[in-house]
Amino acid sequence: xxxxxxxxxxxxxxxxxxxxxxxxxxxxxxxxxxxxxxxxxxxxxxxxxxxxxxxxxxxxxxxxxxxxxxxxxxxxxxxxxxxxxxxxxxxxxxxxxxxxxxxxxxxxxxxxxxxxxxxxxxxxxxxxxxxxxxxxxxxxxxxxxxxxxxxxxxxxxxxxxxxxxxxxxxxxxxxxxxxxxxxxxxxxxxxxxxxxxxxxxxxxxxxxxxxxxxxxxxxxxxxxxxxxxxxxxxxxxxxxxxxxxxxxxxxxxxxxxxxxxxxxxxxxxxxxxxxxxxxxxxxxxxxxxxxxxxxxxxxxxxxxxxxxxxxxxxxxxxxxxxxxxxxxxxxxxxxxxxxxxxx
Amino acid sequence: xxxxxxxxxxxxxxxxxxxxxxxxxxxxxxxxxxxxxxxxxxxxxxxxxxxxxxxxxxxxxxxxxxxxxxxxxxxxxxxxxxxxxxxxxxxxxxxxxxxxxxxxxxxxxxxxxxxxxxxxxxxxxxxxxxxxxxxxxxxxxxxxxxxxxxxxxxxxxxxxxxxxxxxxxxxxxxxxxxxxxxxxxxxxxxxxxxxxxxxxxxxxxxxxxxxxxxxxxxxxxxxxxxxxxxxxxxxxxxxxxxxxxxxxxxxxxxxxxxxxxxxxxxxxxxxxxxxxxxxxxxxxxxxxxxx
Numbered sequence: 001x002x003x004x005x006x007x008x009x010x011x012x013x014x015x016x017x018x019x020x021x022x023x024x025x026x027x028x029x030x031x032x033x034x035x036x037x038x039x040x041x042x043x044x045x046x047x048x049x050x051x052x053x054x055x056x057x058x059x060x061x062x063x064x065x066x067x068x069x070x071x072x073x074x075x076x077x078x079x080x081x082x083x084x085x086x087x088x089x090x091x092x093x094x095x096x097x098x099x100x101x102x103x104x105x106x107x108x109x110x111x112x113x114x115x116x117x118x119x120x121x122x123x124x125x126x127x128x129x130x131x132x133x134x135x136x137x138x139x140x141x142x143x144x145x146x147x148x149x150x151x152x153x154x155x156x157x158x159x160x161x162x163x164x165x166x167x168x169x170x171x172x173x174x175x176x177x178x179x180x181x182x183x184x185x186x187x188x189x190x191x192x193x194x195x196x197x198x199x200x201x202x203x204x205x206x207x208x209x210x211x212x213x214x215x216x217x218x219x220x221x222x223x224x225x226x227x228x229x230x231x232x233x234x235x236x237x238x239x240x241x242x243x244x245x246x247x248x249x250x251x252x253x254x255x256x257x258x259x260x261x262x263x264x265x266x267x268x269x270x271x272x273x274x275x276x277x278x279x280x281x282x283x284x285x286x287x288x289x290x291x292x293x294x295x296x297x298x299x300x301x302x303x304x305x306x307x308x309x310x311x312x313x314x315x316x317x318x319x320x321x322x323x324x325x326x327x328x329x330x331x332x333x334x335x336x337x338x339x340x341x342x343x
Numbered sequence: 344x345x346x347x348x349x350x351x352x353x354x355x356x357x358x359x360x361x362x363x364x365x366x367x368x369x370x371x372x373x374x375x376x377x378x379x380x381x382x383x384x385x386x387x388x389x390x391x392x393x394x395x396x397x398x399x400x401x402x403x404x405x406x407x408x409x410x411x412x413x414x415x416x417x418x419x420x421x422x423x424x425x426x427x428x429x430x431x432x433x434x435x436x437x438x439x440x441x442x443x444x445x446x447x448x449x450x451x452x453x454x455x456x457x458x459x460x461x462x463x464x465x466x467x468x469x470x471x472x473x474x475x476x477x478x479x480x481x482x483x484x485x486x487x488x489x490x491x492x493x494x495x496x497x498x499x500x501x502x503x504x505x506x507x508x509x510x511x512x513x514x515x516x517x518x519x520x521x522x523x524x525x526x527x528x529x530x531x532x533x534x535x536x537x538x539x540x541x542x543x544x545x546x547x548x549x550x551x552x553x554x555x556x557x558x559x560x561x562x563x564x565x566x567x568x569x570x571x572x573x574x575x576x577x578x579x580x581x582x583x584x585x586x587x588x589x590x591x592x593x594x595x596x597x598x599x600x601x602x603x604x605x606x607x608x609x610x611x612x613x614x615x616x617x618x619x620x621x622x623x624x625x626x627x628x629x630x631x632x633x634x
Contacts, residue, residue, distance in 0.1 A: 007571075010571075010615060011571065011573055011575075011580065013612070013615070014571075014580060014582055014593070014595045014610075014612065015575065015578075015580060015595075015597070017595055017610040017612045018580070018595045018596070018597045018608050018609060018610040019578065019597055019608065191448060191462075197535045198534065198535060198536070199536075200536055201536050201538040201539055229539065231573070231574040231579075233542070233543060233544040233547075233572070233574065233579075234544050234571075234572030234573055234574070234579070234581075235571055235572050235573055236572070236573045236574050237573075244539070248536075248539055249539065250538030250539055250575075250576040250577075251538065251539060251574050251575075251576065251600075252574070252575055252576070253573035253574055253575060254573075255573070256573075256575050324576070325575070326538055326575050326576025326577070327575055327576050327577065327578055
């Protein structure tokens, strides 16, 4: 079991011991939401028009590698910076596969996809230096001439201090931008309109959900989320300089759980918080995948979780409802051996 | 009619200048409101220096006194140089507010001292432009402010009321002033919901050590360094190793993050070796310093 999930299980046990089991939520997600698809992430070992063989990493007490065979169908589409075709499925490349609705074959395959989201530090002729946050470091993104116009259309301010969000293809020289992830916010990264301090925290939050990271070494193979309001104190795992974001969200910690419902596909799942989403907190944008979402990037998912909920990685986002798993102020212990005191 | 309009502008400008003087001298700006760098991107050095200079107490007091002198001069003398100085001051203020809106809107304009800490928007720029127009219109006013006040014609009173209402509508300082007033009367701002209130870990320990729950379990706690400290919504959880009846246990405290009336709950659970191994690595060293 990966560390955030294991730690989350321990914290959940401790929380329930002291506060009791959480009551069933009164508001929130539709009860008939479909289950997530089982996305598969791995390295291509062999590929043919009928079969894709991957070396996949299964997360457990110790990460172990297994070989997974996935049938290809006539309707399987491959993305590698655009429509890639079967020629893009070369051994050694990292892919993520979304199975079809029947679960029998591959529906979509994304090859060497990555995403760079953060604040522009410097701009060259066809390169951008991006600060992705204290926990993700910096990225040197190459924007090739064929992609530059597309990126500039939705990122008109390629200046230090402004935000950038681009979908990339991994390459030996670093990520190469192929299209914008979302439209660039018109404000500087440090110029975010936060909600009023006294704004109430709703039980469920509507907004846009995106994805983060890349495939390959170091990428989390499991489903998880980067949450914009991770507490910076103690061992919670948050970033000290994270802004408060443009949506009123409750503070959580690494290992806490959030439930995400993709309003476009109707699928929902519960994922652990695996990273601080301080980059997401700087975005006050909308998603227009199916209707127009309210403002606010309320979570970033790992590619596996995003694809599993029916999201298209190249689209960058989906309209979502998120229910943070935070106990409220009135949580009352039910038959626990605890004691309470007020001071 | 034109003369009365010009006289009204003198009164309006004197009121505004004296109000700005009073605000600058009495309401201090918050010292650490604007970050020097955000997310690894430093604010350009020139801008940071200008912002720091603008927020310095000395400059604010100097500006406030200057505005007070101009306001009083408008009240007591009809001299043209005074009117020209006022017009130039408002023109300069319009330029400064416009620049701030483009370059550092988050820093606030400081037009009314600490009351003007909200971001600079179009309203602030429009207000400064209207005052400049008023100052230009007042150049030909024949009377000083006090003389106008001695015998206020109905038109002047009506026009001044309308202009003051427009001034209030364009001023983001009015809500800040109302909030300060409410706070002074004890009603204050609405409390921050405990789910999203920033709660330092030192505050949590203070509440914990003062609680009956801590007193009850203090003797079984085996280490001053907690195994894990994390937060979910309204609660911060602190787990300490404990030894009870020759068995390894854990004491879990849940401390409320509310602004007041903080509740502390506790429970004793069986130690889980896997949890302890994970958490011991990351137990906070800053925590031990508080014990």
